[in-house]
Amino acid sequence: MNPAIAVENLTRTYGSLTAVDSVSFEVRPGEILGLIGPNGAGKTTLLECLEGLRTPSGGTLRVLGADPARPTPAWRARIGVQLQSAALPPKIKVGEAVDLFASFYDSPLDGDALLAELGIAAKKNSYVDKLSGGQRQRVFIALALINRPELVFLDELTTALDPQARLAMWDVVRSIRQGGATVLMTTHDMDEAQALCDRVGIIDHGRLIALDTVPNLVASLGGGAEVELRTSEPVTAEALDGVEGVSNLRIRGCQVRLHAPDTRFPQRIIEALEATGVVVSDVRVSAPDLEDVFLSLTGRSMREED
Numbered sequence: 001m002n003p004a005i006a007v008e009n010l011t012r013t014y015g016s017l018t019a020v021d022s023v024s025f026e027v028r029p030g031e032i033l034g035l036i037g038p039n040g041a042g043k044t045t046l047l048e049c050l051e052g053l054r055t056p057s058g059g060t061l062r063v064l065g066a067d068p069a070r071p072t073p074a075w076r077a078r079i080g081v082q083l084q085s086a087a088l089p090p091k092i093k094v095g096e097a098v099d100l101f102a103s104f105y106d107s108p109l110d111g112d113a114l115l116a117e118l119g120i121a122a123k124k125n126s127y128v129d130k131l132s133g134g135q136r137q138r139v140f141i142a143l144a145l146i147n148r149p150e151l152v153f154l155d156e157l158t159t160a161l162d163p164q165a166r167l168a169m170w171d172v173v174r175s176i177r178q179g180g181a182t183v184l185m186t187t188h189d190m191d192e193a194q195a196l197c198d199r200v201g202i203i204d205h206g207r208l209i210a211l212d213t214v215p216n217l218v219a220s221l222g223g224g225a226e227v228e229l230r231t232s233e234p235v236t237a238e239a240l241d242g243v244e245g246v247s248n249l250r251i252r253g254c255q256v257r258l259h260a261p262d263t264r265f266p267q268r269i270i271e272a273l274e275a276t277g278v279v280v281s282d283v284r285v286s287a288p289d290l291e292d293v294f295l296s297l298t299g300r301s302m303r304e305e306d
Contacts (some may be wrong), residue, residue, distance in 0.1 A: 002065065004029045004151050004182040010059035012045050019045040021206035022059070023227050024111060027185055032173065032183040034193040036078045036290065037203035043186040044084050046203070047155050050184070051081050064151055077105055081183070082140050082150030084156045088128045094139055095124040098146060105147040114142050118172060122258055134165025147162060150177055154185035157191060190290040200290065217293045221259065226286050227266050232279035239276045243268055248295050260285075 003012060003298055005027035012020040019042045027033045035043050048054040049055040052075075053066035061068055066075045094122055098115065102108035115121045118138045123131060128139055137157065144152060154173065166189075168259045173196050177183055193200050194214050201211040210217060234253045240246050246269070248259040256273070260266060 001029055003027060003062075003066060005184060006060075006062040007050070007150040008060045010046065010049060010061060011057045012042075012049055012054065013057045017208075020049070020056075023203075023206075023208045025201060025208060025211055027182060027184055029182055030177070030180070032177050032185065032196055034195045034197035035186045035199045035203050036188060036190065036200055036294070037186075038188055041188075041203040042201050042206035043133045043188075045206075047153055047184070047186060051079065051153055052076070053241060060133070077147050078150045080152040081142035082137075082144045082145065082152070082154045082157060084159070084186075086140050088139075090127065090129040092128055093125055094120065094128055094131070097139060097253070098124075098142055101143045102146050107148065109148055111142075111146065114145060117175070118142055119168070127190055132165070134161050134168060137165070137169060138172065139163065141169075142176050145176065149181055151182045151184070154183060156186055158187070158189065161244055166192070190294070202294060204294075204299060209297050210293070214290060217290065218288050221288045221292060221296055224259055224261045224288065225265070226257065226288050226292055227260050227269060228255070228282075228284040228286075229266070229269070229273075229280050230254050230282040231256060232274060232281070233277075235273060235276065235278060240269065240272055241270050248292065250295070259288065259296075 003026040005254055008024045010023045011018065021035055023046060035046065037043055045054065049056045050063055050068055052071040055069050064075065064078050094109040094115065095111065102111055111120065115124055118141060120135055120138045128136060131139065138268070158169050160167065170192065173183060173185070197214070199213050200217060201210060202209050231254045235251060235256065237249055237251060240249065245261045245265060246258050250257045258269070266283055266285055272284065273280050
């Protein structure tokens, strides 16, 4: 089966800035593939090249078998795009926007049924600019799905949404895939990537530095445990210099986080820190996650970059 997306050595430059640096990957039909990375990593530029909105500086792209740099109306009718930043006229109603976009295609979905599926049927006669952030996102998802796309691009879908709206949007993404579409999404939310994606690619400074399933990415750390604790006073990394096995050490004032070789290791950490005269509290031990994978590969946490 041919890939839904095939990218080989994609590069996009702006003068001396390389926003996307020789990226290669494939997206399989029917999967949800997530591209994660901090703001400014090049995720949106990469998606815009795949959507036919930007011309690559180098490399080759095939999206549903076609070159997105030479889009045709027939090809555009096969994809759905939710942009990171989008807007509609302030005095357009939800139903009017859906009907307008439906008129662009030969066999669109039923607009009322789509709004009902997305949980915003009651907002059909409401002005878009009067909706909540989560409701507005659902409208833009409706506009991306009205043409029955085979492939859907979602760029930072849940940015700025409250936790309840974010979880609701996760259900929308799952329903898109259940409907038979392939999904390529970007996010800098590690929990979102872990919850939704079949595979995850990590983007850093325009480069794709890892691509695999979440379990395989986490397993690449070699097991162990993540340890978080608080100290009564700020400490420095020198306090743990004599403790073998410490890696990915991050200290922010009184908060210490590190990777340990096993779950019994924290006692040695506590003893070393308390030997400096501080009191250790709130010790938490957990399995590694995507945040720890990103830190291991880049030397900094996603939150630090943001």
